[in-house]
Amino acid sequence: MTQKPHTIEVGDGAAIPLKSDKGLFTAWRLAFVGALATLTWLAFTRPDPYMKIITFVPDGILVTFKVTVGAILLALIIGLITGLGRISSNRFINGLASLYVEVIRGIPLLVQIFYIYYALGRIIKVPDILSAIIAMAVCYGAYMGEVFRAGIQSIPKGQAEAALSLGMTRSQTMWHVILPQAFRVVLPPVGNEFIALLKDSSLVSILAVADLLRRGREFASESFTYFETYTVIALIYLILTLFFSKIIGIMEERINVDR
Amino acid sequence: MSTGERRTMVQARDVVKFYGQFKALDRVSLTVYEGEKVVIIGPSGSGKSTLLRSINRLENIDGGSMVVNGMDLYDPKTDLTKVREEVGMVFQSFNLFPHRTVLENLTMAQTVVRRRPKKEATEKARYLLEKVGLSEKADAYPGKLSGGQQQRVAIARSLAMDPKLMLFDEPTSALDPEMIGEVLDVMKDLAHEGMTMVVVTHEMGFAREVADKVIFMDHGAVVEDGTPEHFFTNPTHERAKLFLSQIL
Amino acid sequence: MKMKQVISSLTLLLTMAVAGQALAAPKVVKVATDATWPPMEMVDANKNIVGFDIDFMKAVAKEGGFAVEFKNSAWDGIFAGVESGQYDAIISSVTITEERQKKYDFSLPYLDAGQILVVPKGEKAGKLAELVGKKVGAQIGTTGAFEVKKNKGVELKTYDEVGLAFEDMVAGRIGGVVCDEPTAIIYALKKKEYADKFKIVGKAFTKEAYGIVVKKGDKELLALINKGIKAVKAKKQDGAMKAQWLK
Numbered sequence: 001m002t003q004k005p006h007t008i009e010v011g012d013g014a015a016i017p018l019k020s021d022k023g024l025f026t027a028w029r030l031a032f033v034g035a036l037a038t039l040t041w042l043a044f045t046r047p048d049p050y051m052k053i054i055t056f057v058p059d060g061i062l063v064t065f066k067v068t069v070g071a072i073l074l075a076l077i078i079g080l081i082t083g084l085g086r087i088s089s090n091r092f093i094n095g096l097a098s099l100y101v102e103v104i105r106g107i108p109l110l111v112q113i114f115y116i117y118y119a120l121g122r123i124i125k126v127p128d129i130l131s132a133i134i135a136m137a138v139c140y141g142a143y144m145g146e147v148f149r150a151g152i153q154s155i156p157k158g159q160a161e162a163a164l165s166l167g168m169t170r171s172q173t174m175w176h177v178i179l180p181q182a183f184r185v186v187l188p189p190v191g192n193e194f195i196a197l198l199k200d201s202s203l204v205s206i207l208a209v210a211d212l213l214r215r216g217r218e219f220a221s222e223s224f225t226y227f228e229t230y231t232v233i234a235l236i237y238l239i240l241t242l243f244f245s246k247i248i249g250i251m252e253e254r255i256n257v258d259r
Numbered sequence: 260m261s262t263g264e265r266r267t268m269v270q271a272r273d274v275v276k277f278y279g280q281f282k283a284l285d286r287v288s289l290t291v292y293e294g295e296k297v298v299i300i301g302p303s304g305s306g307k308s309t310l311l312r313s314i315n316r317l318e319n320i321d322g323g324s325m326v327v328n329g330m331d332l333y334d335p336k337t338d339l340t341k342v343r344e345e346v347g348m349v350f351q352s353f354n355l356f357p358h359r360t361v362l363e364n365l366t367m368a369q370t371v372v373r374r375r376p377k378k379e380a381t382e383k384a385r386y387l388l389e390k391v392g393l394s395e396k397a398d399a400y401p402g403k404l405s406g407g408q409q410q411r412v413a414i415a416r417s418l419a420m421d422p423k424l425m426l427f428d429e430p431t432s433a434l435d436p437e438m439i440g441e442v443l444d445v446m447k448d449l450a451h452e453g454m455t456m457v458v459v460t461h462e463m464g465f466a467r468e469v470a471d472k473v474i475f476m477d478h479g480a481v482v483e484d485g486t487p488e489h490f491f492t493n494p495t496h497e498r499a500k501l502f503l504s505q506i507l
Numbered sequence: 508m509k510m511k512q513v514i515s516s517l518t519l520l521l522t523m524a525v526a527g528q529a530l531a532a533p534k535v536v537k538v539a540t541d542a543t544w545p546p547m548e549m550v551d552a553n554k555n556i557v558g559f560d561i562d563f564m565k566a567v568a569k570e571g572g573f574a575v576e577f578k579n580s581a582w583d584g585i586f587a588g589v590e591s592g593q594y595d596a597i598i599s600s601v602t603i604t605e606e607r608q609k610k611y612d613f614s615l616p617y618l619d620a621g622q623i624l625v626v627p628k629g630e631k632a633g634k635l636a637e638l639v640g641k642k643v644g645a646q647i648g649t650t651g652a653f654e655v656k657k658n659k660g661v662e663l664k665t666y667d668e669v670g671l672a673f674e675d676m677v678a679g680r681i682g683g684v685v686c687d688e689p690t691a692i693i694y695a696l697k698k699k700e701y702a703d704k705f706k707i708v709g710k711a712f713t714k715e716a717y718g719i720v721v722k723k724g725d726k727e728l729l730a731l732i733n734k735g736i737k738a739v740k741a742k743k744q745d746g747a748m749k750a751q752w753l754k
Contacts, residue, residue, distance in 0.1 A: 118674055118678070120678075121680060122678060125678055125679045127680060128675070128680045131680075156354075158352050158354035159354055161317055161350065162350060162354035162355075162356070162413075164317065165315055165343055165346070165417075165426075166343065166344075166347075166367075166368035166372060166416070166417070166420060167341070167343040167368060167372040168340070168368060168371060169340055172372070176367060176371060177356055177367075180358045181357065181358050206667060208644065208666045208667070208671065208672070208675065210664070214647075214665065217584075217648075218647055218648070218652075218665050220583075220584075220587075221583055221584070221586075221647050222606075222648060224586055224587070224590075224607075226590075
């Protein structure tokens with residue numbers, strides 16, 4: 001009897017192409033190559049405004065990247081703590097974690113971002129990009145918490161029993177036996193969340209954080225080339241999400257190879 | 260046989276366990292002496308696994324007392340992990356850690372719980388793997404092993420902790436028939452070395468050959484308690500007779 | 508037979524009604540405004556769009572002989588809307604610039620304005636150029652934002668609404684805000700929660716004029732609007748509006 005890793009179904013989020021999924025893999029190639037080709041073609045055939053736009057926004061891509069990576073790392077930590085809290089037998093901790101998840105899930109992301117950004121500004125004067133990262137992480141931490149909870153609960157009970165019967169404490173069991181296995185199970189949904197976060201990070205442009213979208217909006221509002229600018233912005237976002245979903249797909253395949 | 264001077268490893272008194280309304284254990288008492296091999300048999304749902312699992316408190320009991328290796332499991336001062344360090348357990352479904360190699364399965368608790376240096380733990384692990392005949396699988400992941408091999412690794416993993424008592428919860432029930440023998444052989448070797456063992460099993464041949472004492476359970480209660488000769492040749496209770504007639 | 512009569516008379520009635528309405532009712536002009544720019548255009552406690560521009564546009568419409576319907580629209584993209592025909596005109600403190608004139612048609616200028624710098628109370632800088640190394644906020648795509656950009660070493664931070672820039676200045680994330688003078692007065696001097704935190708630096712440092720925007724080539728509407736503006740100015744109706752909104 002081999003123990004197969006359980007998988008978690010997560011509804012939304014970007015599709016992650018695996019080599020085994022032929023349809024999606026082909027679609028990925030088509031979209032990625034198509035987007036790159038379109039962008040290049042536009043830049044060389046109509047340098048004004050396309051080349052101008054492409055040279056205007058790179059620092060915005062960097063900010064988008066910073067916000068996404070920062071938020072996902074922080075969200076992973078918050079999510080792990082929340083997930084552990086949600087399965088805790090301690091009523092207070094469990095209640096607190098559940099309350100956090102319920103409250104966050106009940107408020108639109110955009111509203112939370114506004115709220116946390118300006119609340120942080122009023123209370124502890126946190127710089128803008130960090131505020132944006134915290135705002136995104138607080139939100140995604142709740143979703144991540146549910147992913148971790150599901151991941152931990154997907155590990156068969158016998159694993160914990162085996163560890164406990166060897167004399168391990170509960171925390172040793174969690175740390176050495178349950179979490180390493182759970183991490184593997186949560187990787188695909190965490191990958192999904194990462195892509196979703198990359199896209200949702202465009203919401204921080206509302207906070208005057210100079211991300212990819214805001215750089216585009218700035219360019220458009222000055223040059224009045226709305227259609228052209230948003231074409232470029234959309235293509236860049238598409239290339240970014242496709243690129244990262246591919247990387248996540250490769251990571252997933254690596255992990256699924258043996259064991 | 261005189262048991263007066265022998266240490267008592269397990270002392271269960273009037274143990275009661277409920278699953279909701281269902282009474283899984285009904286005033287069960289059990290004494291296991293050091294070096295003794297006790298085999299618990301009975302139809303499914305008779306409470307034999309529940310009794311076994313309550314010995315290292317994987318199951319909480321609702322009444323009675325349980326003293327293992329001199330430690331009262333329900334004394335708030337008792338450190339449960341200290342009890343479990345001394346009590347090995349082998350499961351029906353092996354429960355090897357799939358994310359670790361066979362060798363790491365054997366060294367993990369040694370280093371984490373016993374705080375042995377890595378070198379010492381590895382030596383011990385290799386010795387035990389050789390003992391169960393799986394030296395060449397040390398660096399494999401459990402998923403690549405057959406069921407019989409996995410169960411032998413699981414036994415070695417428990418032995419790595421130098422337990423004073425070994426619990427076996429239907430160790431061969433999930434195995435293909437041709438693999439049962441290799442696991443039973445390892446268990447027999449262990450018995451001959453003098454390990455204290457409590458075994459829940461349907462393997463009557465094993466019970467007959469190895470057991471000092473056979474316990475027959477039905478409906479959460481101990482129905483028969485005696486030597487294998489007595490149990491297999493002349494059971495007193497009707498239900499035991501019926502069970503034997505079905506299984507033999 | 509009777510049915511036929513009923514239908515034909517109904518059709519006649521309907522045709523007359525439609526035709527009559529077209530003749531009687533004046534042309535309705537949809538005008539976009541970004542009502543986050545007090546006192547020029549804003550939303551009052553009763554959710555009505557009010558302000559100098561609103562009153563002025565109503566007066567122009569009256570004189571020009573058309574009806575007006577306001578549409579609150581985010582500044583970022585307000586020009587794109589007139590281009591795509593979502594509305595016919597913009598009155599939203601739009602400064603007439605060469606760049607904008609290339610893309611859109613402007614009415615006659617109807618009000619003079621200028622950009623001004625607002626800073627936290629403790630700030631010693633006497634002008635925008637002295638805020639080198641700091642971030643200065645402005646609404647995205649405004650002449651204020653363009654002015655900040657002209658200063659090397661001053662980092663521009665753009666906001667969807669100027670109010671958010673002032674809030675960020677409270678949080679210490681930016682060291683100044685550049686916007687139109689009347690708006691600066693509202694935020695720096697008249698808003699209770701900000702009056703003790705901000706101050707205005709010097710005088711307006713640009714000379715600008717506001718105009719009403721229409722789609723490039725919409726001569727007919729432009730003529731109506733210009734006719735209205737001329738009439739309003741001739742009758743000095745805007746004096747009272749200035750007194751009401753800009754003092």
